[in-house]
Amino acid sequence: MDVFCSDLNLRSAPANLPRGVQMLDLSRNQVQNLTHETLAYHIGFHRLNLHSNKIHFIQPGLFKEMTDLKVLDLSRNHLNVFAHSKINIGPLTAVQSLDLSSNGLYTGMSDYFLADSPLLANLSLNSNSITKIAQNTFSGSLSLEKISLHNNVILEIEDGAFDTLDNLTELDLSKNSITCITDFNLRNLKVLNLSKNSMELFQSTKSTDSYSLQSLDLSENKMPYFPLLPRNNVLQYLDVSRNQLQSVNVTGSPERRTTVLYYLRYLDMSYNQLQSIPQSFFYCMASLEVLNVSNNCISSFSITNEALLQTVKIINLSYNSLQSLTFGENTLPLLEELVLQGNDLTTLDHQIFQRLPSLKHLHLQQNNLEICTSDRNHQDPPDCVSFSSITNLEFLYLSDNNLRTLPANTFGNTPLKLLDLSLNPGLDMDKDSLSGLERSLVHLLLRENNISSLNTDLSSLRGLKHIDLSTNQLTTLPMWNKESSIESLNLQNNNLVTLEPSTMLALEHSLKTLYMGSNPLSCCSNLGFLHMFQNSALVVPDIETVTCVLEDYSEPVNIEKVTEEMCQRPSIQNYVIPVVLIVLLVLIVLGLLIKCCQSRKRKPNRSFSA
Known part of the structure; x- marks a missing residue:
């Protein structure tokens, strides 16, 4: 009805x-x-x-x-x-x-x-x-x-x-x-959203009554100080991002700390003006799982007390001014994701990540780190960082770190599934730099590294399914064999003229997606790829930008328009008849000229006398 x-x-x-x-x-x-x-x-x-x-x-x-x-x-x-x-x-x-x-x-x-x-x-x-x-x-x-x-x-x-x-x-x-809340007293309220106001102060009453508030959103306001929350609360979600917080003190004075947040699970203080967060701030947060303090001015972050942040799973410290980062032994036992992107870090304790037993995701993009070698006989540079033997690390992002070298066995005993080494121009990879990742690595990103050739043998990475080699200077494809499992391959913006038939044949059984745009391909040297593209389920998402050059044309041609007939050279039989006719014609002309000359020589001289 x-x-x-x-x-x-x-x-x-x-x-x-x-x-x-x-x-x-x-x-x-x-x-x-x-x-x-x-x-x-x-x-x-x-x-x-x-x-x-x-x-x-x-x-x-x-x-x-x-x-x-x-x-x-x-x-x-x-x-x-x-x-x-x-x-x-x-x-x-x-x-x-x-x-x-x-x-x-x-x-x-x-x-x-x-x-x-x-x-x-x-x-x-x-x-x-x-x-x-x-x-x-x-x-x-x-x-x-x-x-x-x-x-x-x-x-x-x-x-x-x-x-x-x-x-x-x-x-x-x-x-x-709304500019301020001075006596918050709604004890039965569970969800309060005050985001996008002009709040400069949030203060609850000084009551010891129990409050039911579970979620408080104070984001996008103008608060210079941390909110004064009910003392007896069950708050689980607190968002004070995009304010003007300069410290985590409630009123700006050291003697007034934040109230007890025993049940708090999610805390977002990103996009503020925080310069430091003392460890004491976390003393009463026994349930915290997500801490976001990205986009502040924090220069130092330290957790050395084993009793702190025992339940935290995600810490986001990206886009700060970190110069010092310290994690003590047996701290942060459940931390799974650590985001340190955009800090321009140059110095870290080289075993810092090995102390985090549950770490799975590590974001280190846009820093300035140097990687240690796993060779004990080799002299490591000072303040290098080790990425070997991080027992649970699966996702590692090292793009835009000004990396110059990637030593052998860099990731030994670290079960990486994804490795991002992009945006490190001039990166010199040892032939054994990816040794130890043969079975675990699934995603490899090497885009924008100015690579002209790969020394590392990628064919040994039998679990590798997705690889990004776009925007480099490659002139030849990496070698793969029929045991490879490559499903997605990005070769955009390179200098590839010919795709080796043996390599393409090896990939034919597994390759599902191929990006090939902006390469100076030769049409007639890649008929194997053309056949593979036209007769298989291979998807080329950027097919409109995949062009090649025919010998008879100066302008690039979209590869979809190329046929094998365009590349077939005329057979010798097609030339025989014209050549024979021309030769016969020349012989006839020569014969006529010779006969004409002989007839002139045989004519008798005629004379008359008076």
Whole structure:
């Protein structure tokens, strides 16, 4: 009994609606006046969707007899016009969900829709022009559980505006103009979103009462200090990113630390102005799993106390000013992902990552590290970093590190699945630099390294499936055999003229995706590749940019247009007849000339005497 009439340019519901209709969707039509006639005199609706019309008038008492109506969507209309009449639309005796978003409503207008809604649980007033939440705004809707006021212009919230809503668990006040919360006391609230305001202070009351708040979003505000949270809380998610935090102290004074965050699992303090985070800050965070302090000004980060961050799985320190990084023995036992990208690190304890027993993902892009050799007889450079024997490391990103050499056995006893060595121009790879990765390595990225030839034998990497060699200076393909498992190969922007037939034949059984654009290929020297492309399931996503040069043409030709016939040289038989004819013609002419000359010599001299 659901009727869908959206996008039909209607001004009212169809007159022939069957009896017993429970859901009517009249969204995105041309309804202007909402009356009994508009709804074809039906009153048994359970759900009524009228969003995106032009409703500016609602017949008084229209919903009084709709005792089964639970969901009413009036969003994206012109209800601000109706509100000027100062008439309540109620009672909404059974309505549990009401959407009044995008109606041009400003302060006080919502009262006419909420005055008599005893069972209303879910209310949306998003994208209106409300500037103030008055003390009596929700006095007629005391069952509210979720209120969304996103994208208004709220400047003021009167004391007690939400105090009578004992069931309220979710409150969205994001994207408004609120400057401070000085006495937060909503003990039953579980989710509070205050992001994208102008908050300079968040402070709860100094009560020892238990608070139910689990998620607090304070991102994109102007807070210089860490929020003062309820002492007795169960907060699990806290986002204070994109503020102006200069320290993790609550008021800026060392004696006032943050409150206990025993249950906190996710903490985001990225995009602030933090210069340091003392270890004591983590003393009461026994459940923390994700710590994001990226894009700050932190120069030193240290965890040496075994009792700290025992449950943390992800630490993001990217884009700071790290000069010192220290992890003590037996610390961070569950850390799986460490992000250190964009710190320009040059100095690290060479065994620092071996101390992290659960480490799987290590992001070291955009630093300036030097790699140790695993050869004990070889003199390592000072402050080099070792990547061997990191027992659980599977994903390692070392792109853009100014790496010059990659020693032999660099990753011995480290079960890498992905290795990114891109953007290290001039990288000199030892022939055994990838030794030890024969079975584990699946992804290898070597793009933009200015490589002209690979010394490393990639054919020994039997588990390798995806390799990126784009934007180098390769003139020949790496050698592979029929035991290779390459599925995806990127050779874009190189200097390849000929793809060796033996190599392409070896890859034919496994290769599924090939990128070949921007190479100076020869059309007739790559007929094997052409045959492979035309007669297999091989996908070339950049086929439109894959061109080659024919001997008879100066301009490159798209490889899709090349045929084997274009490269077939005319046979010798085709030349025989023209050559024979020319020779015969020359012989005939010579014969005629010789005969003419002989006839002249044989003529007798005739003389006369007087």
